[in-house]
Amino acid sequence: MKKKLFKCLSIALVLVTFLVGCGSVTPQESNEDALKVGLVVAGSLGDRSFYDSSNEGLNMAIEKLGIIGKVLECKKDISVYKDQLIQASNISDVVVVMGFEFYDVIQEVAKEFPNKKYIYIDDIIKGVDNIACIDYKENEGSFLAGALAAMKTETGKIGMVGGKDVPVIRNFQIGYEAGAKYINSDIKVETIFAGNFKEPQKGKECALTLYSKGVDIIFQAAGKTGKGVLEAAKDANKLAIGVDVDQRYISPHNIVASMVKAVDLSIFESLEKIQNNGFEAGKVYEYGIKENGVYMSYGSDDMTKLVDDETKAKIDDLSKKIISGEIEVPEVK
Template sequence: MKKMMTWIMIMVLITGMMLTGCTKSADTGTPDTAEGEEAVKVALVVAGGLGDRSFYDSSNEGIERAKAELGIEARVFECRNDPSLFNDQLVQASQYASVVVVVGFEFYDVVQELALEFPEVNYIYVDNEIEGIDNLTTISYKENEGSFLAGAMAAMLTQENSIEGIQQSKVIGMVGGKDLPVIRNFKAGYEAGAAYIDPDVKVETIYAGDFEDPAKGKESALALYSRGADIVFQVAGKTGEGVFEAASEVGRFAIGVDSDQRYINPDVIVASMIKGVGLSIFESIERIQNGSFEAGKVYHYGIDENGVSLGYGTQDMKEIVTEEMKTKLEEIKGKITSGEIVVPEGK
């Protein structure tokens, strides 16, 4: 009898220890990762570097969100605009991760080559359209739709005589990083949006020739302001920081790009044309995890997909774009999504 009671006590203790062990192992603190399941490894490869407060930082926001909400592991590979690193960094990323997110037009040729060399890797190439490679998926944005809103807003502002610094010049400007299809798509929408409000509004454009040189951005913006532009739309990545400096120096206005950049200088940045790079990357990783990802296709992000929009900063910032203007811009958004307004493309 004593022996039987001893065995019963031992079994109870063992069972309790097993239950306790199961409870601890279930509390991993890793979102959406089952016990014993290895986290998805994702690499982000950028042609430039983080810290641009625009395009590259927006892509990293998508990775950080996926780490927090989807439990992925991730590393960032920066090329710092050194062409000699493009291939090497992409190879290292491909050896590290099963999902490689590629950001930068500079990778157009090399990513297609490496996708064939690493057929087991899912490549997500941002801001381009490539078809015919099974493991290379591209994300294309309808920046022309977002820029149509930016152009309409700028045209409304340049006719507004109650805002200090606006001189009713009916001239607005744009500084592009380089003369590329994607930048021309911004330009096409910006010009069409301005013309929708007032066909007499003139749009001046200068290509700075660089995405990483604020000095060139400032020089380009100063040239546009000297031509009478009240507002300059920066579509130039880090180069665009020089546009903001120029606006502050001459007492004019600017429009940010890719991220909501008003916080940089809310006195001169009226709003930003936000491009949902981070959102599209997060949703791509989420699709891979839930099995709905269609490898090899082109995903499009426009107004309907929350891929492009206008950001006006936070409520504590002074209002430059009035509530009446915002209401008008919301009406225009509705007309774009309904098809009443067809926005021209530049790429």
């Protein structure tokens, strides 16, 4: 009797651990056999971009697949990356890992937990059997953003504010420049790297610098730092292009569109495959335009239209040409 009681208490403790910080309890979350998923983010929620999109994917899986989920935030503190991964591994069947910052530590931790599955978002690791990677073709989506910027600019000068000067952000940059040049070979494209992904004020300073140089539309690929870019667009009465999620709602009179990177969709689809035994550990899953992994979004119908139907049709045509291979978008990853 005591052993049975102890076992029940242990199961309850595991469930309580998972439910802390995960919002309201759904009926599925009381199922001890449900798939348990830990989402570890290098930064923190509330960026209205990359990390929030991952959380939306987790919540979608909680609602539609009945999984149990927990988010562990590292708040860009490198000293806790490994500890948070270990904690997630101890209480999860699957660990979703968000951020290039985990490249080394995830390989170390995954080898310590060979029976757990890891989904590494936004980078590629090969040769570790229990790590599957999701790689986005942000260069393809950024090509569309660059083409749109080139069609919207009145000064012939467009800009981009990136977070850190790292390969994934360079992939945004090279696609953005290629798309702009495809529309207008003489266009001027200026990029500033803010140096981090967590300081909106720094992003605002970078954007205002570009606007002062005659740039009239800026694409931001800078996480929480990018919130400052969007604020600068509003303050300077200029234009901006959002990233990762549809950010038009933040300032619908200044944000013309967003290059969506469907982190939420890719996480949901991956967890669905795991439930259906169709997910291959060790594989790299690619999400480009063809897979609906990157695309342009123009806000809701009740917002002021800043991109006309003719321009949207041209962007759609470019998407089709990228899918068919008629347009080959350069990449740096």
